[in-house]
Amino acid sequence: MMSTSTSGILPTVSSSSAFPTCRLQPCMDNLLQNDLVGNVLWEETDLPATTSSLMDHIIPKSSIRRPVIENITYATGVLIFVDHKWQLDKHQNKQMLKQKQKQAPDDTDSDTEELGTDCEGSSVSGQEGSSASAAPDASDQGWDSQEYDPNQPNRKPTPKQTPEQKWVCLFNTVYTAMRMTYRAMFPHHSPMYPFEPADHKRPHQQWSPEFCNAPIPDVTNIQKPDVVLLDRDVQPKSWAHVLTCIEITESDLGTNHDIPLFKGVITKGYLMMREQPWRRFIMLFSLAANHLRAHYMDHSGLIITRPILITANPMRLVDMLNTMSLGNNKSHGMDPTIHMCNKSCKQTQCEVGDQAIGWIEDKEKQKLLIIAILWRSQGLFSHGTICYHVWDKDGVEYALKDCWVDEAKKDHEEKVLEMVRGIPNVVTLIATWDVEYEGEPDSTLRIHNRHRKFSPEFRCKYHQRMLLTPCGEPLSTFSTKRELISAFRDLVVTHKAMTERKVLHRDLSPNNLIIYKGCGFFIDFDHAQIIVQCNISVRAWGTISSSSKGTSPYMSICLLRYLHSASKLTDKDLVMMGQTASDDLESLFYIFVEFVTTYDGLHGKIIYPKTEQWADLLEDIGSRAVSYKSGLLLVKRDEELMNCTMAYFGQLKYLVQEWHLKFLQAVEESCESGIHHKDIEEGPREMDIS
Structure with a gap:
C-alpha cells in the first residue's frame, strides 16, 4: 500500500496479548473523565477570535472554489x-x-x-x-427499513x-x-x-457508515461511530484500522459542550489511541448542526477547533475530506519512523520477513524488526508508552521502549539507569534518543504552541525511545513455581542493591517486572528517585497528583493513608510525601499475593476466574483500599490471605502468611524504616517447592 516511510501503519497482527488488560467501559469512563480535567482547550471560547485555528494548520486551505x-x-x-x-x-x-x-x-x-x-x-x-x-x-438494512413502490408492486422495495x-x-x-x-x-x-501527497497514486481509503448501527468489535466498549475512514483492503476491521471518525448530530455543540457527541468523540479517540499507540496524535471530526470541528488529541491534551459552517463555506469540508482521504498518513498523526504491517504490504516492497510485524528506526536511523508488542499503556493523556520486542540486522534481540516524556523529566530515566548499571537483574540501557519529526526532536509543543495559549494542565511531552536488554517476558509467564519464587527473591536482593546505590523504584507493579531465563528483572524507572546521602527515604514537594507515585492497587498502606488524608486538600496545594524501601517491598508483597490468589497454573493460567481480581478490586473500592489492606496485613491471627491462595500454590500459603507477619511485626515495633530486605530475602530458599 505504501512505501517505507509512513506505510502500512494499521496492522492485522493482534496486539491483544500485550498487557495490561484493557479496561472495561465503567473504568474507561472514569479514566477519561479524570484525564479531561484541565486538559481541554476550546478555540471558540478560550482563544481570541483573531487567533488562527489549528484546523488551518492540519487541513491546509486549497484553491478549490x-x-x-x-x-x-x-x-x-x-x-x-x-x-x-x-x-x-x-x-x-x-x-x-x-x-x-x-x-x-x-x-x-x-x-x-x-x-x-x-x-x-x-x-x-x-x-x-x-x-x-x-x-x-445497505449492509445493515432490513426489509422493515425499505420503501414500497405502489407503482411497481413486483419490484423489491x-x-x-x-x-x-x-x-x-x-x-x-x-x-x-x-x-x-x-x-x-x-x-x-x-x-x-496543498497537503503532502500520499505515498501511492491510488489511495485505498474509503468512507464507511457500516458501524453506525453495529458497533466496532471490541470486548471492552460498545461504540458506534457514525462515519469512519478505513483502509478497505483490511479485514476484519477493528479500532486498529480506523483512520478517523466523523460524528454527526443536529444538536449545537457550541451552545452545549456536554452533549453526548462530545463524550462519544473522546471515547472513540481513546479506543483509536489504545489500539494504535504508535500514532503521534488522533484527529477526529464532528458535524454538529452543520458546523464542522476538528477534535485533536495527543499526549498533552485535547483541542476542539473553532466551528466552520459548511453551508456557508463548503470548500473547507471538501478540504478536510481531501486531506484525510487523499493526503499522506502524516495527516492522521502517523509516525514516519515506524511501520506496522498489514495486508496492503503485499503490494509494496516492505520486506520484514515472516516473523516480523513491522519495523522501527533506531538511533542511527537503521531499521529494527518488530517481532511483537510487549506492553502498551492506557489513558488518553499519558506517557503513551509502548514496548516492542525487536531484532537488529544481526538477529540480536532487544526491548525497545517508545514513550512521550514530560519535559521536566526528559533525561531522568536515562540518569537512573546509569546509576544502577551493572546490578544483576536490572535492565541495561543500550541507547536512548529523541525521535525526530521533520528534522527536529518531536514534541507535543509543535502543535500546541501555535496558539501561544495552553489548557490549564498542559505539559509538554517529548517523544523518546530507549533500547534495552534483556528482552524478557511478563512475570506471569513463569514456567514453574520454583522459578516464580526464585524470581521474587531475585527482585528483593536486587532492590536492596539498588537502594545501596541510592535509587528507589517507587512504582512497582506486575507491569514493571519481567522474567528472563528464570530470573526476575526490574524495568521502567520513570518514577524512580534518588535517595539523598545519609537518608533512608526519598521526599518530594509537589501537588497531590504529582507527589503520589505508584500504581494504587500495589501501593503501601502508609502511602494510601497519606493520599486519603491529603485528598481534602486541593490539587494546587503543595504537599510533601516520603517513601522508603519498605513501601517498595510492600508493593512486591501485593504482587506476590495477586499471583498466588489468581493463577491456577503455569504461564499465568486461569482455570477458575474470580469475579474480581486483586487490581480490579482495589481500584473499584477507591479510598476504602486502606482499610481493606489493613484488614489483610495488620491483623495478627487473620488467615484470609492463606485461605485465598489457589490450590495450585497451596504450598506457598505459609510463605504468604510469613511475609504478612513480617510486615505486622515492623508496624508493631514502630520501625521508622519499615520492613528490611533481610527480613524476607532468605525465606523462599528454605522452602521445599516442587
Whole structure:
C-alpha cells in the first residue's frame, strides 16, 4: 500500500496479548473523565477570535472554489451542493441538473471542466481503482427499513438510507470526483491539493457508515461511530484500522459542550489511541448542526477547533475530506519512523520477513524488526508508552521502549539507569534518543504552541525511545513455581542493591517486572528517585497528583493513608510525601499475593476466574483500599490471605502468611524504616517447592 516511510501503519497482527488488560467501559469512563480535567482547550471560547485555528494548520486551505463543488454530481446526475445546501438525497431534484447546465456559461472554470458534471458517474462505473462506496452501503438494512413502490408492486422495495449513509454517499462522491484530478497531478503539490501527497497514486481509503448501527468489535466498549475512514483492503476491521471518525448530530455543540457527541468523540479517540499507540496524535471530526470541528488529541491534551459552517463555506469540508482521504498518513498523526504491517504490504516492497510485524528506526536511523508488542499503556493523556520486542540486522534481540516524556523529566530515566548499571537483574540501557519529526526532536509543543495559549494542565511531552536488554517476558509467564519464587527473591536482593546505590523504584507493579531465563528483572524507572546521602527515604514537594507515585492497587498502606488524608486538600496545594524501601517491598508483597490468589497454573493460567481480581478490586473500592489492606496485613491471627491462595500454590500459603507477619511485626515495633530486605530475602530458599 505504501512505501517505507509512513506505510502500512494499521496492522492485522493482534496486539491483544500485550498487557495490561484493557479496561472495561465503567473504568474507561472514569479514566477519561479524570484525564479531561484541565486538559481541554476550546478555540471558540478560550482563544481570541483573531487567533488562527489549528484546523488551518492540519487541513491546509486549497484553491478549490464553490463552482467546482456546485458542479459535482452523484451518479444519478443530482448535484451535491445547491443553493447553499448540501443535497443528501441523490434521487431528488434531478431537474436542477438540467437547469444548471442550461444556465452555465460556456467559459466555465478550468477546475470545473476538469471534474465535469458527470465525473462521479463515470468514475464509479468505469475508472480503474474507483471506490465502490460511492453507492450507498445497505449492509445493515432490513426489509422493515425499505420503501414500497405502489407503482411497481413486483419490484423489491428500495432500501431507505440512514442519515449517516447519505453523508457517506456524499463524502465518497466528493472523493471520487477529486481523486480524478489528484491522480493527474500526483505526486506534485498543487493549489487544489496543498497537503503532502500520499505515498501511492491510488489511495485505498474509503468512507464507511457500516458501524453506525453495529458497533466496532471490541470486548471492552460498545461504540458506534457514525462515519469512519478505513483502509478497505483490511479485514476484519477493528479500532486498529480506523483512520478517523466523523460524528454527526443536529444538536449545537457550541451552545452545549456536554452533549453526548462530545463524550462519544473522546471515547472513540481513546479506543483509536489504545489500539494504535504508535500514532503521534488522533484527529477526529464532528458535524454538529452543520458546523464542522476538528477534535485533536495527543499526549498533552485535547483541542476542539473553532466551528466552520459548511453551508456557508463548503470548500473547507471538501478540504478536510481531501486531506484525510487523499493526503499522506502524516495527516492522521502517523509516525514516519515506524511501520506496522498489514495486508496492503503485499503490494509494496516492505520486506520484514515472516516473523516480523513491522519495523522501527533506531538511533542511527537503521531499521529494527518488530517481532511483537510487549506492553502498551492506557489513558488518553499519558506517557503513551509502548514496548516492542525487536531484532537488529544481526538477529540480536532487544526491548525497545517508545514513550512521550514530560519535559521536566526528559533525561531522568536515562540518569537512573546509569546509576544502577551493572546490578544483576536490572535492565541495561543500550541507547536512548529523541525521535525526530521533520528534522527536529518531536514534541507535543509543535502543535500546541501555535496558539501561544495552553489548557490549564498542559505539559509538554517529548517523544523518546530507549533500547534495552534483556528482552524478557511478563512475570506471569513463569514456567514453574520454583522459578516464580526464585524470581521474587531475585527482585528483593536486587532492590536492596539498588537502594545501596541510592535509587528507589517507587512504582512497582506486575507491569514493571519481567522474567528472563528464570530470573526476575526490574524495568521502567520513570518514577524512580534518588535517595539523598545519609537518608533512608526519598521526599518530594509537589501537588497531590504529582507527589503520589505508584500504581494504587500495589501501593503501601502508609502511602494510601497519606493520599486519603491529603485528598481534602486541593490539587494546587503543595504537599510533601516520603517513601522508603519498605513501601517498595510492600508493593512486591501485593504482587506476590495477586499471583498466588489468581493463577491456577503455569504461564499465568486461569482455570477458575474470580469475579474480581486483586487490581480490579482495589481500584473499584477507591479510598476504602486502606482499610481493606489493613484488614489483610495488620491483623495478627487473620488467615484470609492463606485461605485465598489457589490450590495450585497451596504450598506457598505459609510463605504468604510469613511475609504478612513480617510486615505486622515492623508496624508493631514502630520501625521508622519499615520492613528490611533481610527480613524476607532468605525465606523462599528454605522452602521445599516442587
